[in-house]
Amino acid sequence: MKTLIDSQHLSVYVTLARTMNMSRAAEELHMTTSGVSHCLKTLEADLGCRLFERNSRKFELSQVGHEFLAEAEQILDQMKVVRSKIRECNDWRQGQLLIGANGTACQFLLPPVLREFRESFPGFAIKIEQCTSRQAISLLVENKLDLALLTEPAEHSPNIQFNLIGEDDLQFIVNPLHPWAVKRKAQREDVPNRKLILPERGGNTYGLIESYFRGENINIQPFIEIANEQAIKEFVRLDMGVGILPRWLVADDIEQGSLIALPLGRRRLKRRWGVLYANERKLSLADDLFIKISRSVFRTLAESAEP
Helix, strand or coil: CCCCCCHHHHHHHHHHHHHCCHHHHHHHHCCCHHHHHHHHHHHHHHHCCCCEEECCCCEEECHHHHHHHHHHHHHHHHHHHHHHHHHHHHCCCEEEEEEEECHHHHHHHHHHHHHHHHHHCCEEEEEEEECCHHHHHHHHHCCCCCEEEEECCCCCCCCEEEEEEEEEEEEEEECCCCHHHHHCCCCHHHHHHCCEEECCCCCHHHHHHHHHHHHCCCCCCEEEECCCHHHHHHHHHCCCCEEEEEHHHHHHHHHHCCCEEECCCCCCEEEEEEEEEECCCCCCHHHHHHHHHHHHHHHHHHHHCCC
């Protein structure tokens, strides 16, 4: 006695139930009309019941056909999932990853992340789009990016998932000859009078900094605004002003004595980093590995910068 149902016969039945037309079903299934008819008759004979009521005037599902349809569709969907997983396992080293990242991630995070990623996925083609958070979210929603490595946006589309990889600690960064460096303390009342070199207004980090000082009743006015955190570091190195940067980004400079890091105040200012992707995206093995490596690399950077 047969216990299994032929998948092609099942596909014919479901397609017919949707189209209610032999010719249209045959076209979708890339079969002949007689082939579709033969598959249906074979399936009905196998099941011992009629799935369609058909005569010269009508062609419609029988009562059994109605009841069986949902389960048949579920079986076919599950078979597609299994096939997809098998194909993914078979071709798991091949593919393409479209990654969005801000300037800091492109310069400091992605190189070590992708170096390790390529060890497991050497055949993957990687495309990197340097962009702001707002641009990245738009590209993710439009399916023009797979993943984005960024600081957490203050607001983002409900269709976007944020997967946290770590936090960094923003601090004042000054030249060793700066008065604050000599005193080893940033003077709170002196902050508005200093030439602050800050990330670009409107960005995630600028919003965090502005909100922090607003909570301290301090109004900040940037002397220089620039999206590139490496450039902020260079300006501070030339003693052109006071920067606000994560400690890990200037760890080597602090160790060499070319820059000094000072707390912003009694409260610490944490910035969250993560990988963003569309909610509808089913994360692949490559996606999962990219996120795990990003978390590991970020943790290593943050821990290496701890005093």
